[in-house]
Amino acid sequence: AQRVTQPEKLLSVFKGAPVELKCNYSYSGSPELFWYVQYSRQRLQLLLRHISRESIKGFTADLNKGETSFHLKKPFAQEEDSAMYYCALPRNTGANSKLTFGKGITLSVRP
Amino acid sequence: DAGITQSPRHKVTETGTPVTLRCHQTENHRYMYWYRQDPGHGLRLIHYSYGVKDTDKGEVSDGYSVSRSKTEDFLLTLESATSSQTSVYFCAISGGTGQGYTFGSGTRLTVV
Numbered sequence: 001a002q003r004v005t006q007p008e009k010l011l012s013v014f015k016g017a018p019v020e021l022k023c024n025y026s027y028s029g030s031p032e033l034f035w036y037v038q039y040s041r042q043r044l045q046l047l048l049r050h051i052s053r054e055s056i057k058g059f060t061a062d063l064n065k066g067e068t069s070f071h072l073k074k075p076f077a078q079e080e081d082s083a084m085y086y087c088a089l090p091r092n093t094g095a096n097s098k099l100t101f102g103k104g105i106t107l108s109v110r111p
Numbered sequence: 112d113a114g115i116t117q118s119p120r121h122k123v124t125e126t127g128t129p130v131t132l133r134c135h136q137t138e139n140h141r142y143m144y145w146y147r148q149d150p151g152h153g154l155r156l157i158h159y160s161y162g163v164k165d166t167d168k169g170e171v172s173d174g175y176s177v178s179r180s181k182t183e184d185f186l187l188t189l190e191s192a193t194s195s196q197t198s199v200y201f202c203a204i205s206g207g208t209g210q211g212y213t214f215g216s217g218t219r220l221t222v223v
Contacts, residue, residue, distance in 0.1 A: 006153075034211050044154075044201065044214040086153060098144065098169070099212060103153035 002027050004087050006102035013077050014110050021072040021105050023061075023087030031089050033070040034099065035061055038084040047072075047085070057081070077109045114138040117202050117215035124222055130189040132218050134202030136182075142205040143185040144212070145169075145177065147198040154201065160185055192222045 003026045013019055025031055035047040048056045050063045050070060061072045070087060084106050088099040115136045124130050134143060145157040146169075156169030158177040166177050174196060176188045189196055199219050203212035 009151075036212075036214075043216045044203075044212075046211045046213075049211055098156060098159055100156070101146075101154040103151065 002031075002089055002091050002100055004089055004100055004102040006087055006105050008105050009103070010106045010108065012108040012110065015079055016076050019072075019074045019077045019081070019107065019109075021085050021087075021107065023070045023072065023102060025068050025070060025087075025089055027068075027089060031063070031070075033061070033063060034088045035059070035070075035072050036086045036088060036101075038086070038104075040083070044086065077107075079109045079111055082107055082109045115202065115204050115213055115215045117200075117218050119218060120216065121219045122221070124192050124220070126193060126222055127191050130192050130220065132187045132200055132202075132220070134185040134187070134215055136185075136204045138204055138206070138213070139182060140204040140206050140213075141182075142207065143179065144203040144205070145175075145185070145187045146201045146203065147171065147196075148201060148217070149198050157187065157200075189220075192220075194222050196220065197222045 005024045033050045036044045037047045038044045048054050059074045061070050063070050084104050086104045087102040091098045091100050118133045142161055144159045146154045148154050155171045157175050158169055160166045160179040178186045199217050201217045202215040205212050
C-alpha cells in the first residue's frame with residue numbers, strides 16, 4: 001500500500017537557520033508527491049508538487065527515488081514559516097487522486 | 112476566494128445527536144473529499160465522491176455517511192455523534208490526478 005512517513009513531529013530552529021522537513025514514501029510506480037502547509041488555524045494550502053519543480057516561499061523539494069524521499073528544504077528559515085507541514089501522495093495511479101497524508105510536522109522558527 | 116466553503120465553521124453538539132456538515136464548491140470539480148484532522152494522526156480520509164451520487168468510503172468511515180446530489184455540494188453526516196468524533200473536519204476538492212487539492216477552511220466540531 002502507498003504510504004507516507006514523516007518521522008519527526010516537531011522541528012524547532014532559529015531564524016536564518018536551514019530547514020529540512022523529512023518525508024519518506026512507499027509507492028509502486030512513479031509517485032506524484034505534494035507538500036501542504038497549514039498556518040495557525042487556517043486551511044491547508046498546497047505549497048509545492050514535485051512535477052512542477054517549483055520553488056515557493058523559498059522552499060524546494062527534490063524527489064529521490066533511490067532513498068524514496070521527498071524532503072522539504074529551505075536555506076534560511078523565517079518566523080512566518082512557522083506552521084504545520086504535511087507530505088502527501090496519491091493512494092493509487094488512477095484518475096481519482098485520493099491523497100494519503102503523513103502525520104505532519106510542526107515547524108517552529110524562533111526569533 | 113478559494114472556491115470552496117464549509118459550514119458551519121464551529122459546532123458544539125451533544126452525544127447521540129445527528130450532525131450534518133456542508134461543503135460547497137464553485138469550481139465545478141468532479142472530486143470531493145472529507146478528511147478529519149486529529150493530533151498525532153494527521154489527516155485521515157472519511158469519504159470521497161467522484162461525481163454526483165457516486166461516493167465511496169475512506170479509511171475512517173464508520174459512523175459517517177455522505178451525500179452528493181449536486182456537483183457543488185458534498186454533505187457529511189454523523190449519524191449519532193460520539194465524543195471520538197470531536198475533530199476538525201476538512202473538505203477538499205480536486206480536478207484530478209496531479210492537480211492536488213484545494214481545501215476548505217474546516218469545521219471544528221465538539222461533541223460533549
